[in-house]
């Protein structure tokens with residue numbers, strides 16, 4: 001009997017790992033997801049709250065908890081019936097759980113390079129899914145406990161919609177009731193949804209929902225995939241599937257992967273990924289067809305070409321971006337809140353044009369990342385609690401961005417192109433990630449780290465990297481850029497050996 005790991009990767013001829021499916025959103029029998037509203041405070045008789053929060057994701061719950069803990073009455077309404085929004089349901093957490101499993105599997109493949117003999121490793125997609133579901137279930141349970149432990153927070157699994165700028169109608173999915181509530185302040189954190197292409201056959205594609213949703217139903221992976229879009233999701237999924245042995249092709253409309261990110265970063269990452277993934281840039285996908293004998297054909301037009309090209313694979317996965325969730329059902333027009341297709345318009349304190357209505361997270365279209373949503377939510381909470389104040393501000397350009405490919409990539413602050421747009425002269429310095437002891441011990445692909453430095457102030461304005469532990473490096477890079485450190489100041493700091501963080505002070509001392 002083979003031994004099963006907790007990640008769904010079996011070593012030797014093992015049996016499949018199955019976790020009990022319990023809790024989470026959408027399971028009426030669950031002690032952890034639905035039914036939260038029935039366990040907690042009953043709605044106040046006057047239906048008036050200090051704060052109403054629409055959406056329980058990263059943009060919603062930090063402000064809800066912050067104000068409840070400050071003694072305010074808070075109503076938090078979420079469609080899914082728990083905290084975490086899309087990030088926990090089908091985004092960050094499940095995708096990184098799957099990635100963790102596959103990273104372990106990939107490491108086992110390379111065991112001999114580390115002096116180990118591991119025979120018969122086998123990755124079972126259903127077991128990996130079970131591991132992923134287990135992580136999601138655990139976090140849903142934890143969030144339920146957090147809700148229960150927070151006085152003055154009323155949580156409802158339901159949908160909220162504005163009747164006007166003060167009144168919100170809440171449809172309670174558990175009680176089947178509709179209640180009109182009012183809020184002194186209202187925070188909109190309704191998130192985002194996957195973009196769709198208006199091309200024939202787009203509905204045939206899978207997206208992150210099929211791959212990562214809690215209790216998803218995809219039983220097995222095809223032998224080959226075509227991924228449309230080489231942004232965050234496209235590259236992360238391509239990297240994972242290629243490591244599972246799936247023949248992977250990525251088609252990207254722009255002339256580079258990760259358009260908008262530092263161009264050198266994008267090109268170095270693409271070069272490394274080319275070893276195991278076919279990446280074709282400059283191709284706009286314009287049709288997807290199901291083949292009679294099984295599988296799919298994708299048709300795309302290369303820049304400047306008159307004839308389309310065609311590719312075939314067992315499955316097509318779309319990753320063409322996300323757009324703020326601005327459904328008319330939210331009632332933004334009734335509330336008089338200004339928005340554009342790019343998102344709800346807010347100032348740096350997350351206030352909309354209606355002074356007591358705030359918005360945070362993906363619904364604002366700014367930096368559509370979980371930690372950015374949390375930050376926006378905190379900024380809104382500060383501003384609500386300290387209306388005259390010295391309140392906090394949200395700065396999208398400082399948000400660390402991490403791409404969890406193999407190897408990882410990260411980007412914080414300005415690129416050279418951004419500096420040019422802002423009219424600030426900069427210079428760049430870089431160092432190979434491969435010269436650090438940590439990278440060599442980990443037998444990683446080399447990659448690089450570079451700093452974008454202002455010629456006017458000497459401050460480090462941006463840091464971009466590809467290579468081992470790059471996602472972790474982004475946290476320190478964020479501090480460096482946020483604090484406006486100069487290379488001299490950074491060079492006087494010490495980072496532990498042998499970690500990849502040493503690259504910061506070594507590069508800084510060379511400037």
Ligand SMILES: Cc1cc2nc3c(=O)[nH]c(=O)nc-3n(C[C@H](O)[C@H](O)[C@H](O)COP(=O)(O)OP(=O)(O)OC[C@H]3O[C@@H](n4cnc5c(N)ncnc54)[C@H](O)[C@@H]3O)c2cc1C
Nearest residue numbers: 055057058059079085086091092160191361362368369370
């Ligand atoms: C596959 C994938 C991987 C990702 N990986 C990462 C990552 O590694 N790191 C990272 O930082 N970010 C990642 N993201 C992005 C991250 O998930 C989002 O930035 C984050 O979830 C945004 O939080 P939010 O609160 O704004 O919105 P959401 O998480 O979308 O939450 C909004 C919530 O509001 C609810 N809602 C909407 N309308 C209503 C209504 N009218 N009434 C009641 N409830 C409503 C929704 O059901 C949802 O639960 C990933 C996204 C995807 C799709």
Ligand SMILES: NC(=O)c1ccc[n+]([C@@H]2O[C@H](COP(=O)([O-])OP(=O)(O)OC[C@H]3O[C@@H](n4cnc5c(N)ncnc54)[C@H](O)[C@@H]3O)[C@@H](O)[C@H]2O)c1
Nearest residue numbers: 229230231232233234252253284285319320321322368402
């Ligand atoms: N690690 C992370 O932090 C992480 C991981 C996953 C997702 N996310 C978040 O989720 C968002 C959505 O991810 P995503 O990858 O779907 O979006 P994205 O915006 O990162 O990338 C979408 C890509 O699809 C391409 N595209 C659009 N139409 C096309 C067409 N017709 N043919 C070929 N290519 C086309 C675009 O040029 C773009 O490069 C990200 O922007 C990010 O905010 C973050």
